[in-house]
Amino acid sequence: MARSRLTPERESELYEAVLDLLREVGYDGLTMDAVAGRTHSSKATLYRQWGSKPELVAKALRHNKPAGLAEIDTGSLRGDFHAMLERTDDCQMEKDSALMRGLAHAVHENPELHRALRELLIEPEMSEFDEVLRRAVDRGEVSADNPALKLLPHMLFGAFVARPLIEDRPVDRAFLAVYVDAVVLPSLGV
Template sequence: MTARVRSRLSTEREEEILRAVLDLLREHGYETLTMDLVASRTRSSKATLYRQWESKARLILVALRRAGTPPGGNEDIDTGSVAGDLRELMRRAGDHVVENAELLQALARELHRNTELLETFREVILFPEIELLRDILERGTARGEIAATGPSPEEISYMLFGAIVGRPLLEGREADAEFLVRCTDTMVLPALGGPPRP
């Protein structure tokens, strides 16, 4: 994994660029969105964009991830229980899925044919979420809520990402917060050894 160059942009300027990237993605789609378009829309140089984000794929995925998390990220989730942490994480994920459904669907199609985008998606979107799950489970194990021999963060991510992808296919509806919390209660928590919510 390559080292990231320290940001030379202010937080406000970075957020402005990332919001513009999502607007451009809605207008043009992934394939025809270029760094030239981003540079023009945001009055930036391409050199600045590449120095900050390295590639179009990373820029778009960072923008998408930032849109789905609070300013400090999801690392602030610590309710004092595994159940509470997972439910809060899924509430945020469900809100993000509904709010950005069109963008996520368009990117999902691109992931199947674009290796660079897929690898960057894993690094920017998936792996940080798995690490967050790991932190939640480790805290729960330390508190004695769950056994260390339960499902791994990767295995739990299969359940939850499967729910996000599967609901539109099976029901024609997005995996909103209520649905993902219900999946957490009925699938994930029992697998971890806790009772499902009544």
């Protein structure tokens, strides 16, 4: 795909607008027309650049993620998890949680969105987590055959999505730090 005509700043602006719209109207309500309108670009540019709405949304979400989780390497698994938490502020987490709730529903009805999210967001992020876990296994902190190694995304997703639903409280760093220490690390035998 030819991306040469968009500066990184312009691309960022577009992704921010997509995420704002996603929070305001949800995936089904988001139209390429609305993105074009809000960003003062043409629909032709959007389609040339991103191909489709699911791809645009998945790339916007990926853009939103702090890069290079796998580069965090504090020397202990607990240190790595807590360093990850340090990198996101509470306000951002609350926004992410709302987006994830909306998307968990939307992917159910939009297989194309599901595919784009898996390919562009879920799988790359899982690879980064796998890298952090692999180092813990190499250090001997976690047993290589611990079945919880494959369940980390499920545990974290539960923390993110369930707290607002069950406790009626937003997800924040303090809660996730407790969850990591009380659920994630014990399941991994750390």
